Amino acid sequence: MDPTQISHLALDIGGTLIKLVYFSANGDYSEESRNGCSVVKGRLCFAKFETRKIDDCLEFIRFNILHHSGVQQPNGEGHDKLYVKATGGGAFKFADLFKEKLGILFDKEDEMCSLVGGVNFLLKTVPREAFTYLDGQKKFVEIDHNDLYPYLLVNIGSGVSMIKVDGDGKYERISGTSLGGGTFLGLGKLLTKCKSFDELLELSHHGNNRVIDMLVGDIYGGTDYSKIGLSSTAIASSFGKAISDGKELEDYQPEDVARSLLRMISNNIGQIAYLNALRFGLKRIFFGGFFIRGLEYTMDTISVAVHFWSRGEAKAMFLRHEGFLGALGAFTSYNDQSHNDLKPHHHTVQRAILNCSGHNFRHIPVTSNLNESETIECSINLV
Amino acid sequence: MDPTQISHLALDIGGTLIKLVYFSANGDYSEESRNGCSVVKGRLCFAKFETRKIDDCLEFIRFNILHHSGVQQPNGEGHDKLYVKATGGGAFKFADLFKEKLGILFDKEDEMCSLVGGVNFLLKTVPREAFTYLDGQKKFVEIDHNDLYPYLLVNIGSGVSMIKVDGDGKYERISGTSLGGGTFLGLGKLLTKCKSFDELLELSHHGNNRVIDMLVGDIYGGTDYSKIGLSSTAIASSFGKAISDGKELEDYQPEDVARSLLRMISNNIGQIAYLNALRFGLKRIFFGGFFIRGLEYTMDTISVAVHFWSRGEAKAMFLRHEGFLGALGAFTSYNDQSHNDLKPHHHTVQRAILNCSGHNFRHIPVTSNLNESETIECSINLV
Numbered sequence: 001m002d003p004t005q006i007s008h009l010a011l012d013i014g015g016t017l018i019k020l021v022y023f024s025a026n027g028d029y030s031e032e033s034r035n036g037c038s039v040v041k042g043r044l045c046f047a048k049f050e051t052r053k054i055d056d057c058l059e060f061i062r063f064n065i066l067h068h069s070g071v072q073q074p075n076g077e078g079h080d081k082l083y084v085k086a087t088g089g090g091a092f093k094f095a096d097l098f099k100e101k102l103g104i105l106f107d108k109e110d111e112m113c114s115l116v117g118g119v120n121f122l123l124k125t126v127p128r129e130a131f132t133y134l135d136g137q138k139k140f141v142e143i144d145h146n147d148l149y150p151y152l153l154v155n156i157g158s159g160v161s162m163i164k165v166d167g168d169g170k171y172e173r174i175s176g177t178s179l180g181g182g183t184f185l186g187l188g189k190l191l192t193k194c195k196s197f198d199e200l201l202e203l204s205h206h207g208n209n210r211v212i213d214m215l216v217g218d219i220y221g222g223t224d225y226s227k228i229g230l231s232s233t234a235i236a237s238s239f240g241k242a243i244s245d246g247k248e249l250e251d252y253q254p255e256d257v258a259r260s261l262l263r264m265i266s267n268n269i270g271q272i273a274y275l276n277a278l279r280f281g282l283k284r285i286f287f288g289g290f291f292i293r294g295l296e297y298t299m300d301t302i303s304v305a306v307h308f309w310s311r312g313e314a315k316a317m318f319l320r321h322e323g324f325l326g327a328l329g330a331f332t333s334y335n336d337q338s339h340n341d342l343k344p345h346h347h348t349v350q351r352a353i354l355n356c357s358g359h360n361f362r363h364i365p366v367t368s369n370l371n372e373s374e375t376i377e378c379s380i381n382l383v
Numbered sequence: 384m385d386p387t388q389i390s391h392l393a394l395d396i397g398g399t400l401i402k403l404v405y406f407s408a409n410g411d412y413s414e415e416s417r418n419g420c421s422v423v424k425g426r427l428c429f430a431k432f433e434t435r436k437i438d439d440c441l442e443f444i445r446f447n448i449l450h451h452s453g454v455q456q457p458n459g460e461g462h463d464k465l466y467v468k469a470t471g472g473g474a475f476k477f478a479d480l481f482k483e484k485l486g487i488l489f490d491k492e493d494e495m496c497s498l499v500g501g502v503n504f505l506l507k508t509v510p511r512e513a514f515t516y517l518d519g520q521k522k523f524v525e526i527d528h529n530d531l532y533p534y535l536l537v538n539i540g541s542g543v544s545m546i547k548v549d550g551d552g553k554y555e556r557i558s559g560t561s562l563g564g565g566t567f568l569g570l571g572k573l574l575t576k577c578k579s580f581d582e583l584l585e586l587s588h589h590g591n592n593r594v595i596d597m598l599v600g601d602i603y604g605g606t607d608y609s610k611i612g613l614s615s616t617a618i619a620s621s622f623g624k625a626i627s628d629g630k631e632l633e634d635y636q637p638e639d640v641a642r643s644l645l646r647m648i649s650n651n652i653g654q655i656a657y658l659n660a661l662r663f664g665l666k667r668i669f670f671g672g673f674f675i676r677g678l679e680y681t682m683d684t685i686s687v688a689v690h691f692w693s694r695g696e697a698k699a700m701f702l703r704h705e706g707f708l709g710a711l712g713a714f715t716s717y718n719d720q721s722h723n724d725l726k727p728h729h730h731t732v733q734r735a736i737l738n739c740s741g742h743n744f745r746h747i748p749v750t751s752n753l754n755e756s757e758t759i760e761c762s763i764n765l766v
Contacts, residue, residue: 181620186623
């Protein structure tokens, strides 16, 4: 196998996080032949790094992927040009850095195209991928492949993109908002002493937003504004109580601040998503991106917002691999330039099968940041 | 005249601000008779107080309005029950306080009904009331009374209400958002050392949001994401740069923080307003409420948001008396319980004429917080 393409790695470099998807063959290195191709079994693994700590990512790739692939000269000496699929704004911004440090050239994939490719791959291939979350109940949803389109994809990264998806490779970015994960973490870091997204989320888990949000009941003296359907506990004004309390930032508990922030941003995204779904008559809204992280409170807030504004007409759905949509889309694009061919040739309930041409891999140890259970069993066809 | 109703005062008590509208007769006390009524010329005056400083408001009413009306016993002794029109949540919350301190009983008007009544009164009666603001140009709009409806009213108080108005007294609250003026001031106070709304707005005037917002160009290494029409200077993530700078709150200039906050909230309101206008095919959106305060940057951001998202189809309009919509609506409701009769019997280009039954006023000195030019010339019919 010649090392001109590292087909088992794809990157999605966003404003806040770098997401990696890579293939790791099973330890027994089993290869079987099917239709003239070698088939290697393994897993799709996932890793993420903060974009500001991009050196960690470079080291990870050098030691865990290039090294195991038999690439000895990280500066590009000793091998021909290595191309890796990459998407996100950082595929442009950091192209020179990857070339210089690892000798890797980016084969750039469009960001929206990758997102859509990733979601379509997951929905069609990976069992128990999509679920709803309401009233504390996670419920997996069976997706009928013949009744998948159209849907609204809401990808919550640093900012938020909203994409109407009409089919494989058929999509349009119809809206977005600048109030996204970057706003949550950015404002959160300024308002609390939190250093990381996970720390801030953990904090919000223990907070009470009513300490700092102005509720309808705070304005109406404890009563509802029932004529227009606003209960006394509805939030009238996010952070509105901070106006009049005569308190300084230090007087508030950081967990309450984090909670208000999370609620404000989740609710806002849910509302704008619903309004866009309504424009195009879309009943299903899939929420993805690293903002959600499977956090129950976030999913609950988004679900409630969609349910409230749509009066139960539209449904918020979430994806188990929500954080890696763009990277997965870039990964599957090794397959073919046309996304119509992304459908795996085979799949069963137990495993997803990727059909990737392009090659050069060795056994890579599973070092995913996700739980083992979140890796995706698959096999790769070697042509 | 018996003092059972103070027809020349109305209140709108919100979560953040108390707004007053009151009638002040001209110094010469001229009365003329028309159609069997006495007509008194004067001005509608406006005043505002912070809700948390409600005592200032009580004092203002006691000394400037009750006193001039000849009401000597503020605790209700010496006169029959005094009813004053009041709206907003505080009309419920503070009813007992007004009764106890001033001997005033609230004749409560519905909040949404008052807002709509106020806007319709202004648009139909007061010349040069509505204007657009684009590219730094304020342009007054002639409103054809026969082509006024339907329109979208976006009232930005502590929270935001969005109301579809189909005619006099015909309206529906179709949406809203909790990211409003209370969020701006609440978060602003926590993030800067500002004590008041005006101080925060003044600060934002000198700031640069690009210091702290993550722009498309920051993610894409300075280039546009032109395929989907996002320029490099578009905000990808509000406050997104605060993620990675390794800076603490103290390291940012408060004016930059205030600017980002103002831009985030104005833009979000503009977007949600547009999406709601689109649902119902409304081409005109009137923005009101005390958040705007005639501030050019705020109006510009809202206008640009509406223009951007609607691709020029919808138009943002502003109102000169934006902050007093609810109070004006409550004031005009003295006229009649039915808003169909709110049309003034007479008006000229120079003056607005109110036709209020109910009475009891004396000359009140003009002590409005607005400029003299912002008071509304009018006359009151005494039946």
